Amino acid sequence: PSHAQGEHANSMQKDSRLGSKPRTFFYQSRIYFTDAELIVSFRETSPVVVKSEPEEDNSFYPYPKHNKASKRERDDEEFEYKPKKVKVEHDKKAKKRKHEYEEDEDDEDIKPKKKTKDKKATDGKKTKKEEEEKWKWWEEERYTDGSKWRFLEHKGPVFAPPYEPMPNKVRFYYDGKIMKLSAAAEEVATFFAKMLDHEYSTKDVFRKNFFKDWRKEMTSEEKAIITDLNKCNFSEMNDYFKAQSEARKQMSKEEKKKIKEENERLLQEYGFCIMDNHKERIGNFRTEPPGLFRGRGDHPKMGMLKRRIRPEDIIINCSKDSKQPKPPPGSKWKEVRHDNKVTWLASWTENIQGSIKYIMLNPSSRIKGEKDWQKYETARCLKKCVDRIRTQYRDDWKSKEMRIRQRAVALYFIDKLALRAGNEKEEGETADTVGCCSLRVEHIKLHPKINDQEFVVELDFLGKDSIRYYNKMPVEKRVFKNLQLFLENKQPEDDLFDRLNTSILNKHLQELMDGLTAKVFRTYNASITLQQQLKELTSDDSIPAKILSYNRANRAVAILCNHQRAPPKTFEKSMQNLQTKIDEKEKQLSTARKQLKAAKADHKASHDEKSKKTVEVKRKAVQRIEEQLMKLQVQATDREENKQIALGTSKLNYLDPRISVAWCKKYGIPIEKIYNKTQREKFAWAIDMAEKDYEF
DNA sequence: GCGCCGACTTGCTCAGACGATT
DNA sequence: AATCGTCTGAGCAAGTCGGCGC
Numbered sequence A: 001p002s003h004a005q006g007e008h009a010n011s012m013q014k015d016s017r018l019g020s021k022p023r024t025f026f027y028q029s030r031i032y033f034t035d036a037e038l039i040v041s042f043r044e045t046s047p048v049v050v051k052s053e054p055e056e057d058n059s060f061y062p063y064p065k066h067n068k069a070s071k072r073e074r075d076d077e078e079f080e081y082k083p084k085k086v087k088v089e090h091d092k093k094a095k096k097r098k099h100e101y102e103e104d105e106d107d108e109d110i111k112p113k114k115k116t117k118d119k120k121a122t123d124g125k126k127t128k129k130e131e132e133e134k135w136k137w138w139e140e141e142r143y144t145d146g147s148k149w150r151f152l153e154h155k156g157p158v159f160a161p162p163y164e165p166m167p168n169k170v171r172f173y174y175d176g177k178i179m180k181l182s183a184a185a186e187e188v189a190t191f192f193a194k195m196l197d198h199e200y201s202t203k204d205v206f207r208k209n210f211f212k213d214w215r216k217e218m219t220s221e222e223k224a225i226i227t228d229l230n231k232c233n234f235s236e237m238n239d240y241f242k243a244q245s246e247a248r249k250q251m252s253k254e255e256k257k258k259i260k261e262e263n264e265r266l267l268q269e270y271g272f273c274i275m276d277n278h279k280e281r282i283g284n285f286r287t288e289p290p291g292l293f294r295g296r297g298d299h300p301k302m303g304m305l306k307r308r309i310r311p312e313d314i315i316i317n318c319s320k321d322s323k324q325p326k327p328p329p330g331s332k333w334k335e336v337r338h339d340n341k342v343t344w345l346a347s348w349t350e351n352i353q354g355s356i357k358y359i360m361l362n363p364s365s366r367i368k369g370e371k372d373w374q375k376y377e378t379a380r381c382l383k384k385c386v387d388r389i390r391t392q393y394r395d396d397w398k399s400k401e402m403r404i405r406q407r408a409v410a411l412y413f414i415d416k417l418a419l420r421a422g423n424e425k426e427e428g429e430t431a432d433t434v435g436c437c438s439l440r441v442e443h444i445k446l447h448p449k450i451n452d453q454e455f456v457v458e459l460d461f462l463g464k465d466s467i468r469y470y471n472k473m474p475v476e477k478r479v480f481k482n483l484q485l486f487l488e489n490k491q492p493e494d495d496l497f498d499r500l501n502t503s504i505l506n507k508h509l510q511e512l513m514d515g516l517t518a519k520v521f522r523t524y525n526a527s528i529t530l531q532q533q534l535k536e537l538t539s540d541d542s543i544p545a546k547i548l549s550y551n552r553a554n555r556a557v558a559i560l561c562n563h564q565r566a567p568p569k570t571f572e573k574s575m576q577n578l579q580t581k582i583d584e585k586e587k588q589l590s591t592a593r594k595q596l597k598a599a600k601a602d603h604k605a606s607h608d609e610k611s612k613k614t615v616e617v618k619r620k621a622v623q624r625i626e627e628q629l630m631k632l633q634v635q636a637t638d639r640e641e642n643k644q645i646a647l648g649t650s651k652l653n654y655l656d657p658r659i660s661v662a663w664c665k666k667y668g669i670p671i672e673k674i675y676n677k678t679q680r681e682k683f684a685w686a687i688d689m690a691e692k693d694y695e696f
Numbered sequence B: 001g002c003g004c005c006g007a008c009t010t011g012c013t014c015a016g017a018c019g020a021t022t
Numbered sequence C: 001a002a003t004c005g006t007c008t009g010a011g012c013a014a015g016t017c018g019g020c021g022c
Helices: A002-011 A071-089 A091-110 A124-134 A183-193 A204-217 A220-225 A235-250 A253-270 A366-396 A402-417 A477-487 A502-512 A518-537 A543-560 A571-606 A609-641 A648-653 A657-667 A677-682 A684-689
Strands: A172-174 A177-179 A272-275 A278-281 A315-317 A335-337 A346-349 A356-359 A444-450 A453-462 A468-474
Touching (some): A172 A235, A183 A235, A366 A402, A366 A502, A366 A518, A366 A677, A402 A477, A444 A477, A453 A477, A502 A518, A543 A609, A648 A677, A657 A684
Antiparallel strands (some): A315 A346, A346 A356
């Protein structure tokens, strides 16, 4: 496309502010959100000032990629710098911590009985457990040979309970006539019966898939009779399940307690494993129960039967020298292997997509935590070279080669809009969703001029989980011209980037920075946005106001990453309730103010001590009510803004927890206000190591 | 270079636990 | 004690990405 090259060459000259001037990078609000909903405005996420940070642990991470360097090289490098540097960098802190730790230990050993508050404090087991909870894996060295563990012992998965046939009084009708189903057919029927109230049991694809799979479970007699799903009546089964769940709710305290205890027992027995001398929590220790597959969005396989998992389907992974888990009586494992290059404890192949499912550890485990930490270190690496990379892709917009231009424009989208990479998907196997590289012509509209803005790109597509991405934003002229070029002579269903896929893109990124892939941009942009928004938004105000600021910063990230949720069913009502409370509070306030005024007048008239005191009392009351009102208003704002935005995903997966920890420490906010228990467990490493001056 | 697969992360939803209120 | 609303974690689907074999 040499003509395009010429056309673009002139317009580029003005555009050389990169590098010299601080870069402004606009995250426009999605027009998907009205102004009222989106109060946070996105401003420059840059300029990014990259200071050299001698005190920072940049020499610690990232490790050379396991598969890129040879084993020997890796070992050499690591032994040179890692352990020593860590010790030096965190010296003061480490000492302090060690001291504290030892003190705690002493406390345990010497005067354990002093901890009378805790009934079990004297119990040896408990002491051990506490010790376990305190284990700071982040202060230890990591494996450098690509292995994930040395020792692994566990009890295997817990299986779904066997099918309990329906009581005889619960009947199934076909074409109005009672029909007793065989156990196998009945079980599958109950799966459908449980979903009767769901919208998708009315969907054609769902019904068709279900019926097809159900028929496979029927006896030949049943098959001969049951030929039309519309003639099936599952309502008694449905009623039965409703009654059951009602009964469960109505259970007495004792019964509930019993169930809880049983669950706890199961958790204690199967929910933990021993990995390298430490007891670690398993994330999911149960196999998935059988049921009907419900894909998200327009999934072609929805309604298909998800098979029951048997021990014969399970591959166990553990170390050779461990006590192997026993399969349930009368059954065998499919295989027992000893692969310490992977982290899973057990796996099976699922029958809908043929993909593998795993039993793995909890996010609080060392093995997940290390990986998570490393992820943020890679993103921090990107921070250091993002300017260079941005300069380069902007340069590439002028390339003579189509593939390079496409790569550069795609990367621009990934960077600016935080799009996902967009792998190709097998057609007809899953819902039709796309990411950046798989965008099609039909997903993009170009507006040379619209509402006073030039070069506006409109993106409208279904992304992961069939969540709609809709965004209209001005882009640089050069991007716009390139997009026009990519669209030439194409049909709506053609790929926008026909010379690009994720593999090409990631290979390119790998050359730009070690460990760089498309998703690192999401992590980087999310974390840097949080940090900047926190800087910008944090008010010099009360704690609730500060937390509102935090939530707004978090929200900015969620919007950037397009993390949405269905508005909670009770949203309108709960909003109304809150408003009622606010109204009441306002009335209270005006009453209190009147009283204060009256008291003042009284005091002015009498000038006695008593009236002076009354004034003070009333003044305090007004103040208190004002505070309460403010708190409620803040809550209302927060909730309204959050109506259809999901904060959880970004908090859990994209935001370097050290940013939040540092923010809490800086402003004296208790960490519990930001992270709940699970989150604190997951981010224990960050809570322990980040100081108030931490910079992402 | 491509298609496929394995391993692991990311993402949304909903039941039920939990805590506040009546 | 019952009821109500919110929060949390489990559950599991759906992505990303690297490696392998051809």
